[in-house]
Amino acid sequence: MVATADYCIGFEELKEHVQQHTPEWAAEITWLSASDIKSVSRIYAQSKPACIVQGINTLDQHGNGFQLSRLLNILQTVTGNIDKPGTWVTIPYLRMTDLRLPMDEEPIGADQYPLFYSFWGRKSPYGIATLFPQAALESKPYPVRGAIVTAANPVVSFPEANKFIEAFKSMDFMMTIDLFMTDTGELGNLFLPAPLWRSILCPTFMA
DSSP states (O other), X not given: OOOGGGTOSOHHHHHHHHTTXXXXXXXXXXXXXXXXXXXXXXXXXHOSSOOOOOXXXXXXXXXXXXXXXXXXXXXXXXXXXXXXXXXXXXXXXXXXXXXXOOOSSOOTTTTTOHHHHEEXXXXXXXXXXXXXXXXXXXXXXXXXXXXXXXXXXXXXXXXXXXHHHHHHHTOSEXXXXXXXXXXXXXXXXXXXXXOOGGGOOXXXXXX
C-alpha cells in the first residue's frame, strides 16, 4: 500500500476535522436519515471501481459549489478511485465545427472588459453575464427585454443575486431550460425540461 504522505499533505488534519461531522450531524441538516447516509457511504467506499460523475447545476451551481467539488475529489481519492480503469471519469465533448452565428455588434461588456472580449486576435461572442442586470434595468448599453436561461441558476450562483432577481422580473418574456425547476426558473414565463445527457444519444457539450 502506498503511503498517503507520498502523494498529499494534510490528510491527518482532514481525518481530525471530519470527526465532528457525523452521520447524525448530517441528518439534522439534510432530508436523509443517519442510517441511509451510512449505507450509501459504505456502498460507495466498498465498490471497486467506483466513480462520481459531476455535471453542472445540481452539484456546483450554489453557494457551496466549490467546496462540494473539493469534497467529491477527496472522496474519490481516499477510496482509491483515481487513476484506475472505471474510476474518476471525465466526460469529453466532440470537437465540432464552430456553429456560432456571426455577430455584427459587440456583446455587452466588450468595452469595459476588453480582455474577455478580444485576446490574441480572437473575439468572443459572449457578453459579460454580470452586466445583464444593468442592461435589463437601466438599458445600458442598450435595453434587454427577453432572456433564455439554459442549465444555469444565476439568482443563486451569481454575485449580487438580488439584482438578477429584479432584472428577470422585469423581462417581457423569460424562458428557462433545465433538468429541474430552479429558483431562476420560477421567475420565468416558461420552463422547459431538459434531458439528462445519459438519456440521449447525441453530441453534448458540458461547460
